[in-house]
Amino acid sequence: xxxxxxxxxxxxxxxxxxxxxxxxxxxxxxxxxxxxxxxxxxxxxxxxxxxxxxxxxxxxxxxxxxxxxxxxxxxxxxxxxxxxxxxxxxxxxxxxxxxxxxxxxxxxxxxxxxxxxxxxxxxxxxxxxxxxxxxxxxxxxxxxxxxxxxxxxxxxxxxxxxxxxxxxxxxxxxxxxxxxxxxxxxxxxxxxxxxxxxxxxxxxxxxxxxxxxxxxxxxxxxxxxxxxxxxxxxxxxxxxxxxxxxxxxxxxxxxxxxxxxxxxxxxxxxxxxxxxxxxxxxxxx
Numbered sequence: 001x002x003x004x005x006x007x008x009x010x011x012x013x014x015x016x017x018x019x020x021x022x023x024x025x026x027x028x029x030x031x032x033x034x035x036x037x038x039x040x041x042x043x044x045x046x047x048x049x050x051x052x053x054x055x056x057x058x059x060x061x062x063x064x065x066x067x068x069x070x071x072x073x074x075x076x077x078x079x080x081x082x083x084x085x086x087x088x089x090x091x092x093x094x095x096x097x098x099x100x101x102x103x104x105x106x107x108x109x110x111x112x113x114x115x116x117x118x119x120x121x122x123x124x125x126x127x128x129x130x131x132x133x134x135x136x137x138x139x140x141x142x143x144x145x146x147x148x149x150x151x152x153x154x155x156x157x158x159x160x161x162x163x164x165x166x167x168x169x170x171x172x173x174x175x176x177x178x179x180x181x182x183x184x185x186x187x188x189x190x191x192x193x194x195x196x197x198x199x200x201x202x203x204x205x206x207x208x209x210x211x212x213x214x215x216x217x218x219x220x221x222x223x224x225x226x227x228x229x230x231x232x233x234x235x236x237x238x239x240x241x242x243x244x245x246x247x248x249x250x251x252x253x254x255x256x257x258x259x260x261x262x263x264x265x266x267x268x269x270x271x272x273x274x275x276x277x278x279x280x281x282x283x284x285x
Contacts, residue, residue, distance in 0.1 A: 040057060040058070040253075041253045041256055041257060042253075042257065043059075043060055043061055044057070044249060044250055044253040045068050045069065045250060045253040045254035045256075045257050046061040046064050046065065046066075046068065046250075046254075047061040047062075047068075047250050048061075048062075048063075048065075048250065049248055049250055051250075052249045052250050068248075068250045068251045068253075068254035069254045069257070069258065071251050071254070072241075072251050072252075072254040072255035072258055073258060075237070075241065075251075075255065076234060076237055076238065076241075076255050076258060076259070079232050079233060079234045079236070079237035079238075080234050080258070080259075082148060082231055082232060082233050082234070083217060083233040083234040083235075083262075084262075085148055086148050086151050086152055086155070086216065086233055087155075087213055087216045087217050088213075089152050090151075090152045090155035090156050090159065090212065090216045091159075091208075091209050091212035091213045091216060092209070093152070093156045094155065094156045094159035094160055094163050094208075094212050095159075095163055095205055095208045095209050095212060097156070097160055097163065097164075098159070098160055098162070098163020098164045098165075098166065098167050098208060099163070099167045099193075099198070099201055099204070099205070100193065101120065101160065101163075101164040101167065101168070102163075102164050102165075102166070102167025102168035102169075102170065102171050102204075103167065103171055103192075103193050103197055104189070105117050105164070105168045106167075106168045106169075106171035106172040107171055107172075107174075107176070107179045107192075107197070108179070108189055108192075117164075117168065120160065120161050120164050120165075121161050121164075121165060122161075123157075123158065123160070123161040124161040124162060124165075128158075128221055128222065129221070132221070132225055135154070135225075135226070136225060136226065139154075139226055145226060146226070146227055146228040146230075146231060147227075147231055148227075148231045150226055150227075151222060151223065151226055151227060151231070151233070154222050154226060155212070155215075155216045155219070155222070159212045159215065159216070162208070162211065162212075163208045163211075163212065166204055166207055166208050166211075167201070167204050167208070170201070170203070170204040171197060171201075174197070174200065178196050178197070179192055179196070179197075182195070182196050203273075203276055206270060206273045206274060206276075207274055210266055210267070210270055210274050213263070213266060214263050214266070214267075217233075217234075217235075217262060217263055218235065218263070219233075219235065220235045220236065220239070223235055223236045224236050224239075234258075234259045235259065238252075238255050238256060238259050241255055
């Protein structure tokens with residue numbers, strides 16, 4: 001009798017174990033689907049110019065050489081540095097501003113906070129194309145058109161809605177007693193934020209910095225509209241590599257790999273912290 005009961009208890013576990021492996025099949029297929037372009041880009045980056053064609057697109061290169069990557073790096077190096085100079089300050093500044101906004105909206109309520117918060121989020125739903133012409137005119141008026149600081153300013157402003165949402169939802173899940181205890185100890189607005197909530201904000205900072213870094217790095221619309229040839233980021237420079245009549249696809253693919261490498265490294269080394277930040281309630285409403 002006891003053996004029958006034990007086997008009946010184990011059956012749901014075995015069924016769940018089988019379903020777990022069945023669910024892996026579509027995940028593996030989707031992973032292969034998304035990795036196919038990376039495979040083509042990688043092998044094309046190692047091929048010589050004569051080996052590149054539609055017929056031999058899936059074939060492995062006859063020999064491995066880094067001449068294409070060297071040529072692409074020599075062309076893209078100044079613009080790669082421009083991207084770093086733009087992305088790092090934009091991600092850090094927008095993250096700190098979003099953190100302060102989220103703290104005030106979640107833990108330091110004031111009259112009109114419930115109106116201001118949706119207005120801030122409204123910026124997430126404005127198509128960038130609709131404000132491009134007035135944005136260009138505004139940047140020319142303040143003297144930042146065609147410069148990297150101007151592009152930093154744009155990414156900071158348009159990153160504030162998502163960073164504010166992330167931090168506001170994260171701080172809303174923290175105990176109210178933390179803020180009340182700090183007030184009883186005489187801490188003000190900035191003191192409570194700096195000494196109490198900021199040390200607890202690492203999960204959300206990881207989420208928003210990765211998000212902002214990736215968003216700003218991959219941006220093309222603002223970059224092509226608001227910069228000149230000296231301040232081009234990597235995305236615009238990579239696009240202009242294919243502007244000639246005869247395109248060296250091997251060098252182009254090598255340059256694409258170099259352009260994608262920073263974001264890939266960010267997700268490879270910080271991806272687990274990104275997931276921890278999400279699980280900690282960063283994007284929970």
